[in-house]
Amino acid sequence: xxxxxxxxxxxxxxxxxxxxxxxxxxxxxxxxxxxxxxxxxxxxxxxxxxxxxxxxxxxxxxxxxxxxxxxxxxxxxxxxxxxxxxxxxxxxxxxxxxxxxxxxxxxxxxxxxxxxxxxxxxxxxxxxxxxxxxxxxxxxxxxxxxxxxxxxxxxxxxxxxxxxxx
Amino acid sequence: xxxxxxxxxxxxxxxxxxxxxxxxxxxxxxxxxxxxxxxxxxxxxxxxxxxxxxxxxxxxxxxxxxxxxxxxxxxxxxxxxxxxxxxxxxxxxxxxxxxxxxxxxxxxxxxxxxxxxxxxxxxxxxxxxxxxxxxxxxxxxxxxxxxxxxxxxxxxxxxxxxxxxxxxxxxxxxxxxxxxxxxxxxxxxxxxxxxxxxxxxxxxxxxxxxxxxxxxxxxxxxxxxxxxxxxxxxxxxxxxxxxxxxxxxxxxxxxxxxxxxxxxxxxxxxxxxxxxxxxxxx
Numbered sequence: 001x002x003x004x005x006x007x008x009x010x011x012x013x014x015x016x017x018x019x020x021x022x023x024x025x026x027x028x029x030x031x032x033x034x035x036x037x038x039x040x041x042x043x044x045x046x047x048x049x050x051x052x053x054x055x056x057x058x059x060x061x062x063x064x065x066x067x068x069x070x071x072x073x074x075x076x077x078x079x080x081x082x083x084x085x086x087x088x089x090x091x092x093x094x095x096x097x098x099x100x101x102x103x104x105x106x107x108x109x110x111x112x113x114x115x116x117x118x119x120x121x122x123x124x125x126x127x128x129x130x131x132x133x134x135x136x137x138x139x140x141x142x143x144x145x146x147x148x149x150x151x152x153x154x155x156x157x158x159x160x161x162x163x164x165x166x
Numbered sequence: 167x168x169x170x171x172x173x174x175x176x177x178x179x180x181x182x183x184x185x186x187x188x189x190x191x192x193x194x195x196x197x198x199x200x201x202x203x204x205x206x207x208x209x210x211x212x213x214x215x216x217x218x219x220x221x222x223x224x225x226x227x228x229x230x231x232x233x234x235x236x237x238x239x240x241x242x243x244x245x246x247x248x249x250x251x252x253x254x255x256x257x258x259x260x261x262x263x264x265x266x267x268x269x270x271x272x273x274x275x276x277x278x279x280x281x282x283x284x285x286x287x288x289x290x291x292x293x294x295x296x297x298x299x300x301x302x303x304x305x306x307x308x309x310x311x312x313x314x315x316x317x318x319x320x321x322x323x324x325x326x327x328x329x330x331x332x333x334x335x336x337x338x339x340x341x342x343x344x345x346x347x348x349x350x351x352x353x354x355x356x357x358x359x360x361x362x363x364x365x366x367x368x369x370x371x372x373x374x375x376x377x378x379x380x381x382x383x384x385x386x387x388x389x390x391x392x393x394x395x396x397x398x399x400x401x402x403x404x405x406x407x408x409x410x411x412x413x414x415x416x417x418x419x420x421x422x423x424x425x426x427x428x429x430x431x432x433x434x435x436x437x438x439x440x441x442x443x444x445x446x447x448x
């Protein structure tokens with residue numbers, strides 16, 4: 001039942017993303033708060049609802065962005081998948097896992113966007129995209145990663161309280 | 167009788183002695199002794215006064231600290247309120263300046279009707295250049311309407327919901343605007359890019375384009391009204407083996423600082439799709 005916190009939290013995250021985070025640009029790149037939240041949530045040990053959160057996040061973001069919903073959905077599902085794989089393998093160093101998921105998730109979502117735009121006939125220079133969009137976005141997402149991970153860890157403890165705590 | 171005489175004599179003698187001492191003291195004959203006396207008195211007085219003030223401070227100080235703290239809290243609260251007011255007023259001044267500029271702009275083109283809208287968000291994807299405004303179909307905003315500021319063309323309405331609309335900026339990679347280079351008197355197409363840079367493409371090789379040339383909408387295609395300012399030519403790329411010249415453009419609008427925009431509500435874009443000849447396979 002506490003998982004319903006996803007609705008207000010992701011809704012707020014999408015609003016913050018659209019109103020603030022997207023306006024804070026580094027070169028042509030910008031952070032993706034929703035992606036970082038999803039990555040941090042999917043990395044939590046007891047969380048079993050990462051896929052639901054990814055679906056909900058893509059619904060919310062799909063409402064705001066011009067990017068096709070399927071691309072957004074695939075991107076966020078990819079982030080959840082990467083996070084779940086890494087969570088099992090790098091569980092002893094959660095921050096390292098968080099950085100890794102943020103890094104790979106950002107690359108994956110940008111790759112999808114790049115693929116879609118190329119498919120629709122937009123001419124792009126891969127060097128420009130890497131240097132002006134992807135790398136700055138990676139840096140901004142990394143900056144968001146630590147505070148978001150801390151918040152999501154506490155939220156996960158609240159949503160999935162341990163047996164001892166109960 | 168004798169007793170009365172002796173008492174009067176004693177009194178007279180005492181008065182004379184005391185009066186004499188006073189006269190001598192006032193005459194400065196006892197200055198050393200009087201100085202020592204007064205110094206002693208002053209020292210005692212100082213000691214008593216200091217101790218009294220100390221005791222008084224000790225008794226009353228806690229009360230003062232509490233009252234000072236309360237006063238400090240009140241003043242801090244007032245300061246924060248005033249700071250909030252200052253920020254709000256600065257914001258209003260800024261908005262007023264923008265609106266005044268927009269009103270001036272709308273007066274210069276009285277044939278158009280405008281609706282002001284605030285920019286409330288941007289597309290989350292860094293690959294796309296769209297903004298979200300707080301006016302929608304409830305305010306008679308329709309798809310395709312041009313969006314401008316006093317500086318020039320911003321873009322056009324891409325999609326609309328009841329109370330909001332998404333605007334495709336001219337910097338978006340999917341945006342293409344038919345333009346006219348004012349000095350060269352030629353037509354071309356202005357296209358956006360993923361990184362937000364704007365270029366003018368399809369400039370004829372026979373035309374001389376100079377940096378600083380003004381770029382305006384041509385009105386061709388019916389997507390935008392004519393003569394809206396877009397920007398200025400910065401550099402030109404002209405290669406002999408290419409069919410057309412290209413020019414990079416400095417947009418007139420600062421897209422990073424868009425706060426309030428105007429939607430031209432009496433402009434209806436023309437859909438020329440039925441007029442475009444269909445390619446049929448032989």
